[in-house]
Each structure stands twice: as structure tokens, then as C-alpha cells.
Amino acid sequence: MDKIKAYLKKYKKQLLIALASFFGLIIVFVLSVYLGAWGHIPSEKELSELNLNEATEILSNDGRLIGKLYINDRQPIPFDSIPETLINALVATEDARFYEHNGVDNKSLLRVFFKTILLQDESSGGGSTITQQLAKNLYPRKSLGSLGIIVHKLRESIIAKRLEDVYSKDEILLHYLNTVPFSDNTYGIESASKHFFNKTASHLSIVEAATLVGSLKATYYYNPKLFPKRSMQRRNVVLYQMKNYKYLDEEAYDTLSKDTLKLDIQQYSYNDGMAPYFREHVRLYLKDWLKEYNQKKDTTINIYTDGLKIHTTINYEMQKLAEEAIKEHLSKLQQQFEESYGEKAPWLTNKLLINTALKKTTSYKKLANASLNDAQIMDSLQKEKEIKVFEWDSISKQNLSTVDSLKHYLKYLNCGFVSVNPKNGALQTWVGGIDYEFFKYDHVIQSKRQVGSTFKPFVYTTAIENGLDPCTYFSVEPVSYENLKGWTPENASKDEDEEYMNYSMEYALSNSINTIAVKVLEKAGIKNTILQAQKMGITSALPEVPSLALGTAEVSVMEMAKAYTSYVNNGIPATPFFITKIEDDHGNVLMEHEKPEENEKAISDTTREVMLEMMKATINSGTATRLRGTYGLKNDIAGKTGTTQNNKDAWFVGITPALVSVTWVGLDNHQIGFKTTAMGQGANAALPIFGLWLQKMNKQKELDAITQTTFKTPSKEILESLDCNPEKRDGFFKRLFNNPNKKKSRKFKSKK
Incomplete structure (x- = not known):
């Protein structure tokens, strides 16, 4: 102890300095943090x-x-x-x-x-x-x-x-x-x-x-x-x-503490959750709108940080049910589609198709820009790496090369589905594809595909608008058009190729008879039909060719929806819109939807009512009867199916008094189509989405105001104008001098 005391006495000064330095350092340290x-x-x-x-x-x-x-x-x-x-x-x-x-x-x-x-x-x-x-x-x-x-x-x-x-x-x-x-x-x-x-x-x-x-x-x-x-x-x-x-x-x-854990996970991330394609469309709109708004108001509002409230027209329940219906139908159809091709599927065996698609990928272009030759590029693209992979029953991580990944995704059927209130244009549902994370392309507004027979109502509308009697009969016989290099439109079903048979316009449209559609186009006129479609809201370029009657024009799902609203909106196409108002984080309204000037009337009331009755027949006795049979729907419905050449595109347009809904199903690669018409026709590939969706909506009482509405009873004059037998056989003498085995040939003469 004495030694310690002596030590402290000897080094007291040094110890005090060290201690003072220590606390001084602490004070300086704390002060440095404070400052x-x-x-x-x-x-x-x-x-x-x-x-x-x-x-x-x-x-x-x-x-x-x-x-x-x-x-x-x-x-x-x-x-x-x-x-x-x-x-x-x-x-x-x-x-x-x-x-x-x-x-x-x-x-x-x-x-x-x-x-x-x-x-x-x-x-x-x-x-x-x-x-x-x-x-x-x-x-x-x-x-x-x-x-x-x-x-x-x-x-x-x-x-x-x-x-x-x-x-x-x-x-x-x-x-x-x-x-x-x-x-x-x-x-x-x-x-x-x-x-x-x-x-x-x-x-x-x-x-x-x-x-x-x-x-x-x-x-x-x-x-x-x-x-x-x-x-x-x-x-x-x-x-x-x-x-x-x-x-x-x-x-x-x-x-x-004994209670179980019950979660109800909702995704709101960029790729997940409800209506991701629609949300991306909203984001792109906001980006442009805010740029203009900030410049005009001298503000700095940010889409991602300032808590805006975007009030849209989307119906929550209808959107949810639409996404469910698409998954339910397409997951089954995808399996049938793959089984129909088996081991000879083009996405597995067609080298030209695969290589062409490969050269369009970002990975290929990046390597090509790095001055690698084809052999080096292919060697690199064959290397496997772990990636997330989409399949209908799960999303998993797999080791795949770029080539294998391409083959995997080439096979997938995709879709576009939209429904709109025909009275005011408010969009109620928007499904741009099967999974936004893996398929970013929006098939509602970005994609344009051949529309097939869903274009035929525009042809018939033009003919009736130009004075053709709805009870006019047309021969079902195929005709080879001399001035069109022998082009011979044919019907998908041989049932309509009965000898000496003529059909009314209603029967021909509701059963989607190709040979008659071309003949109606002759009466209507190609230029007149294009003008009529444009009046109804089609903005895409329409080819001035006779095959227009069969839907060779490439049009977006959104355009088709707008055009078809004319049939339930007094002949006036309703312009689709999707935002009702935008508020800031304090509830101040920054933008409110203003009703646009009403579009011009595109068709007369008489034509509209006639066409609506014809498209009701499509549902009740034509190509879309499975809505009544398979899906048991008793709602008031009109509509049209559509299938394009080589079964590449399947369409269905469903019309109810409160909704116009358009469905497209197909593959993103235009070189791949359905194996058979039975599988790829609109009635089989596209219509079921609408059928399942409406089935689900019918079970929701809160949607009764939309689903249970009825069409206005047509006038006596309209019903009388359609009161004719659906079919008429040629008379005895016409049959006597007409050789059914001889191919009919003449020039295509479109009305001027």
C-alpha cells in the first residue's frame, strides 16, 4: 500500500493530466458530435x-x-x-x-x-x-x-x-x-x-x-x-x-397467446398486386401530367414522395374477378395448348424461329455490340444462371441459359382484357397481360393485332347505314375473285357450305360466315367501311383491301372497346378515361376529370338497334352460344367472336347494357398460333374469360346494378325489319342451271 501511495505521490501530476486529458477528449468528442x-x-x-x-x-x-x-x-x-x-x-x-x-x-x-x-x-x-x-x-x-x-x-x-x-x-x-x-x-x-x-x-x-x-x-x-x-x-x-x-x-x-397467425397478404410493389398494367399506365400518365403541372404552377410535386391520391375509374371487385377469371381459364388453356403440340412444338424445334427471336433479345444485342462473333455469342447465351421463372402454378428459381429461358417464354399464351362503361367511357377493368413481372408488354393499349371477325359488325353497320335491308339474303357459296389473283374466302366451318343456300344478314353475322361478310363489304364499300370504323373510334390504319371484311386490320383492344360503345350509347362512341381526380396529401384537388365534348353520332338509331339485335343472336344462337349453355348466363348480352388466319389471335367482344368488354388471347410471337381452330377460335380461347368473369360478377350482390341491367326493348319497326327466315334455298330453276361443282368466279366490285 505504501508503495502505491508513493507511486501516486510521485506521478500525481502526470495522472491528473492524463485523467484531465481523458475527460477532455470525451468532452471534445461529445462536442464534436453535438456540432x-x-x-x-x-x-x-x-x-x-x-x-x-x-x-x-x-x-x-x-x-x-x-x-x-x-x-x-x-x-x-x-x-x-x-x-x-x-x-x-x-x-x-x-x-x-x-x-x-x-x-x-x-x-x-x-x-x-x-x-x-x-x-x-x-x-x-x-x-x-x-x-x-x-x-x-x-x-x-x-x-x-x-x-x-x-x-x-x-x-x-x-x-x-x-x-x-x-x-x-x-x-x-x-x-x-x-x-x-x-x-x-x-x-x-x-x-x-x-x-x-x-x-x-x-x-x-x-x-x-x-x-x-x-x-x-x-x-x-x-x-x-x-x-x-x-x-x-x-x-x-x-x-x-x-x-x-x-x-x-x-x-x-x-x-x-393461443391465437393462430392469420395473414391476408396484399402486394403493392411495382410488379405485384392488383392491376399492375393499369398502374403502369397511370404512372406514365402522371409523369407527363406532373411535368406540365409543375411548370405551369411553379411547383415541385414528385410522383413518388408527395403522397398524391389518384382516384381512378377502376371497379375494385370487377378488376379482382377479371384477374381471377383470366388465371382460371388461361392456366388450363396453356396446358392444352402445349399438349396439342407435344415434342414438336415450334418453340422447341423451329431453329429459325428461335434464332430470330433470340436476336431481338437485349442479351444478344449487348453481346453483338461488344463485337463478338455468332459462335461466341451463342456460347455465352448457352451458359446457365439462376433466374426467377414464371409458371402458372408457381414462380420458382431455376438454372437456365438465355436460350432455354427464351424457349420457355415463347410458348406462353397472353391476353388483353378491358371493360368500359359505354355511357361515359369510364374504364372499369384493365388487364394487360398474364403477369406484369415477366411480361411487361401491355396488350390493352400497346399491342395491335388482327381483329378477325370482330371487325365484321363494322362492315354490316356500314351496309345497313347505307340503305341495305337487314333481311337481304346472300349466297353462302365461295367466290374466287378474278381481280384479286383468284383470292377465295372460305368459311371456318363446312356447315355453311350447303349447296344453293342463302342466309339473312343476321344469321350470317351471328354465325360469322366469311363468304357473306366479303359480299356485304362489296355492298357497303371498302372506303365507306373504313370511314365508318373511324367514326366509331378506330384510329389505327385500316388496309383498303377486301380482306378487311375478315378482320385483317391490326387494332388495339382499347380501340375496339371504344368503337363498340357506339352500339349501346345512342350511336355515339364514348371516349375511355381512367382518372376522375388527383389530390395532394392535404386533400386539395389538383385535377378533376372534365367531361369531354361529346363525339359525333357515328350511326343512326335504327342501324344501332338492328346491329344490337344481330349481335344478340350471336349469343343466343350463333358462335357464342356457350355463354348460355356452358356458363349458364341469363344476362342481357350481345357480342361477337373473332378468330384470325392460322389461329393466331382469338377475340371476344361482350356487350351488356352497362359494359363493353373486349378480350384478346394469343402469343406475343406472331409466328406461333394455335394448333387447331377448335382450340384457337375466339369462342374457345377468348370467350371463356368473359363467361367466367360475368359468372363471378353475377354472384356479387353489390354488382347487380351493373350485371342485371336489361336492353331497351327494340321498336316494332326494328323487329319487323329483322322478321325473316334465317335461310332461303335457291329456287328450282336456279338450282337446275347452277352446277355446284363448278367453282364460282367473278370480279370483286366494291361500292364507291
Whole structure:
């Protein structure tokens, strides 16, 4: 002891200097943190003007969330939308003395400080109050080396105390719950609630609130979707803490801790969730609209961070049911399609097709631009790598080369489906393809395909509009047109090729007889038909050729929908629209849809009513009768099927008094079609989507106002104009001098 005293006496001065230096360094260190040398320390003024990034919400016509645009998936909510049970779970688990401290729990802070510096225990983190965690959420940490944890804790303590000076305890809880990151990259309690439980935070149960609060300890490790057992264990820890701090009694704890985990996952990411093709169309529209708006108003509104509310025309239930119907039908049709080709499928055996498609890929073009020769390119494209792969029954990770991946995706049938309110043009559903993550191309508005027999109503409309009697009969016999290099239109079914038979226009249209459609086009005139289609809303270039009658024109699904609205909108095509209004995050209306000037009347009331009756016959006795038989639909429906050459495109247009719906099904590669007409015709490949969809809608009482509407009874004059036998055989003398075995040949003469 004497030796120690002597030592201290001898080196007292040096020890005091060392001790003073040590504490001086600590003071300088703390001061450097306070002054922002290790990272920005916001002032109280800055903290009082917090402006959090907020996701833009895309809403259905009844205000339900169908998607978001964001950098951080955050939807701030007011304090009165946060249930008390959620706050109790948070405080009990994360910061039991929250209402007692001034932002910092000094005991915990000292523990972290000394364990980290003196004991070099890197796992000694923790001890942060809710206010400190809020500081970390608002001003994220950066990598600062070995002193990082100390710097972060000091910095967050300073910010936390300033937050407590600026905000009340309730406001701090509100800011925390609106900013804290939850599992699956969701930010804030509202986004997490909607993602995991498909409900707003205000409707969370105690168990659901405890599950989300529990995940905050480690958002990946306790992700309820990925690790349900782990999540339940952690949830029960939260419930125990609530019991421990008297927020739950023993009986409630015993009951709730035995509850099972019930999730209702909703996806709002770019590739997933409801109506992704439609949401992308909205995004592109907003991008252009905001650029003009910001310039005009001298504002800096951002699509992804400023919490806009985009109110759309999409019907939530109808959209959901449409996506279900497409998956249900196409997953089965895809299997039948692949089986029909077997091992000789073109996407497996046709080298020219595969190589042509390969040269259009980004991977091939990149290698070609790097000056590699064909052999080197092919060698590179044959190398396997792990990729996500789409299949109807699952999405998996597989080791595939670029070539194998191409072959896999070449085989997939795709689709476009849209429905529109014909009275005002409001789009009700929009499905641009089978899966947005793997097939980005939108088949509603980007794709243009041959429309087949769905063009025939425009031909018949033109003929009737130009004075042709609806009861005019046409011979079903094929004709070889001399001035068209012997072109001979034929019918898909041989049933119509009966000798000496003539059919009425109604029968010919409803049964989609090709030979008669061309003859009606002669009467109508090609130029007249093109002009008529344009009046009804077709903007794509239409070929001035006789095959136009059979639908060789390439038109988008959206154009077809607009044109067909003329038949249920008093002869006036309705211009489709999809946004009703745009609001900022405070509810101020930035844009509201204004009813455009009404388009000119495209067809007379008489023609419209006649055509509607003809297309009702398509459903009741023509090519679309399976809607009545197979699907048992009793709704008022008119419509038209369509199939293109070599079974490349299948179409169906369904018309009800409240909706015009257009469906297209086919492959993106135009060189591949259905193996048989039986499989690839519109009635088999496209119509079932509409049939299943309407079946599902009929079961939803809230959709009765749309599904149970009826067509207005046609006038007596209209019914009389169509009151003729559907077929008429040639008379005796005409049959006597007509050789059925002799091929009919003449010139095609289109009406001028």
C-alpha cells in the first residue's frame, strides 16, 4: 500500500493530466458530435417542419387502394387512426418508461457507452427509447467505424431531446409509427397493416398489432410471412410484456397467446398486386401530367414522395374477378395448348424461329455490340444462371441459359382484357397481360393485332347505314375473285357450305360466315367501311383491301372497346378515361376529370338497334352460344367472336347494357398460333374469360346494378325489319342451271 501511495505521490501530476486529458477528449468528442462533425444534427426548427416521403396512392372508384408509387412504401395517418392497443403494445415492448423520460434513458445509454468502449462488446447495442428510434428513422445511420455505435447513440440522444422539446408524446408516437420500417420493406404502420392484414391500422386486432410490433426487433428474422412460427413466438413476447405492464389481464393474455397467425397478404410493389398494367399506365400518365403541372404552377410535386391520391375509374371487385377469371381459364388453356403440340412444338424445334427471336433479345444485342462473333455469342447465351421463372402454378428459381429461358417464354399464351362503361367511357377493368413481372408488354393499349371477325359488325353497320335491308339474303357459296389473283374466302366451318343456300344478314353475322361478310363489304364499300370504323373510334390504319371484311386490320383492344360503345350509347362512341381526380396529401384537388365534348353520332338509331339485335343472336344462337349453355348466363348480352388466319389471335367482344368488354388471347410471337381452330377460335380461347368473369360478377350482390341491367326493348319497326327466315334455298330453276361443282368466279366490285 505504501508503495502505491508513493507511486501516486510521485506521478500525481502526470495522472491528473492524463485523467484531465481523458475527460477532455470525451468532452471534445461529445462536442464534436453535438456540432455535427460526425453527421448532421437538425435544429428544433428543422424538426418542427418534418416532411416525410409519402407514397402516392392509386385508388379504385370506391376509394379502395389498388396500388402505390413510392421510394419508401409509407402512408402516414393521423393519431386518431392509431388504436390504443397498438400504442400499448409498442410502449410495453420498446420503451416501458416512455411517458417518464425526456427522450433518453440515461441508464441504458451509459450501459452501451461503457460496454462498447471499455469492454469492446460490439453486441451491447440497444437501450434506445422510442424517441431515439424515431431520430434514427428520420436521420439514418452511416458507417463510422469502431466508434460508430457511440457516435450514433450520442447523436440520436441529442436529436431525441430536441424532438421531445418540439413534440408532445402523442406526436412522437405518431411520427414513430408513420416512419418505422416493418417487414417486407413497408414503412409505417398503415402500409404494414394493409400489406400483412389487408386492413387499415385503425382496425388492427390486439394480436395483429402485437405481431407487427414484434417484428420491429428484427424485421427479416420475425417477418410473419416468411417465418410464421418465429413471428408467433415474438408476438407472444409482446403480449407477455403487455400483461407485465398491466395493459392485459391474465385471462386475456392466455386467450390471445393461443391465437393462430392469420395473414391476408396484399402486394403493392411495382410488379405485384392488383392491376399492375393499369398502374403502369397511370404512372406514365402522371409523369407527363406532373411535368406540365409543375411548370405551369411553379411547383415541385414528385410522383413518388408527395403522397398524391389518384382516384381512378377502376371497379375494385370487377378488376379482382377479371384477374381471377383470366388465371382460371388461361392456366388450363396453356396446358392444352402445349399438349396439342407435344415434342414438336415450334418453340422447341423451329431453329429459325428461335434464332430470330433470340436476336431481338437485349442479351444478344449487348453481346453483338461488344463485337463478338455468332459462335461466341451463342456460347455465352448457352451458359446457365439462376433466374426467377414464371409458371402458372408457381414462380420458382431455376438454372437456365438465355436460350432455354427464351424457349420457355415463347410458348406462353397472353391476353388483353378491358371493360368500359359505354355511357361515359369510364374504364372499369384493365388487364394487360398474364403477369406484369415477366411480361411487361401491355396488350390493352400497346399491342395491335388482327381483329378477325370482330371487325365484321363494322362492315354490316356500314351496309345497313347505307340503305341495305337487314333481311337481304346472300349466297353462302365461295367466290374466287378474278381481280384479286383468284383470292377465295372460305368459311371456318363446312356447315355453311350447303349447296344453293342463302342466309339473312343476321344469321350470317351471328354465325360469322366469311363468304357473306366479303359480299356485304362489296355492298357497303371498302372506303365507306373504313370511314365508318373511324367514326366509331378506330384510329389505327385500316388496309383498303377486301380482306378487311375478315378482320385483317391490326387494332388495339382499347380501340375496339371504344368503337363498340357506339352500339349501346345512342350511336355515339364514348371516349375511355381512367382518372376522375388527383389530390395532394392535404386533400386539395389538383385535377378533376372534365367531361369531354361529346363525339359525333357515328350511326343512326335504327342501324344501332338492328346491329344490337344481330349481335344478340350471336349469343343466343350463333358462335357464342356457350355463354348460355356452358356458363349458364341469363344476362342481357350481345357480342361477337373473332378468330384470325392460322389461329393466331382469338377475340371476344361482350356487350351488356352497362359494359363493353373486349378480350384478346394469343402469343406475343406472331409466328406461333394455335394448333387447331377448335382450340384457337375466339369462342374457345377468348370467350371463356368473359363467361367466367360475368359468372363471378353475377354472384356479387353489390354488382347487380351493373350485371342485371336489361336492353331497351327494340321498336316494332326494328323487329319487323329483322322478321325473316334465317335461310332461303335457291329456287328450282336456279338450282337446275347452277352446277355446284363448278367453282364460282367473278370480279370483286366494291361500292364507291
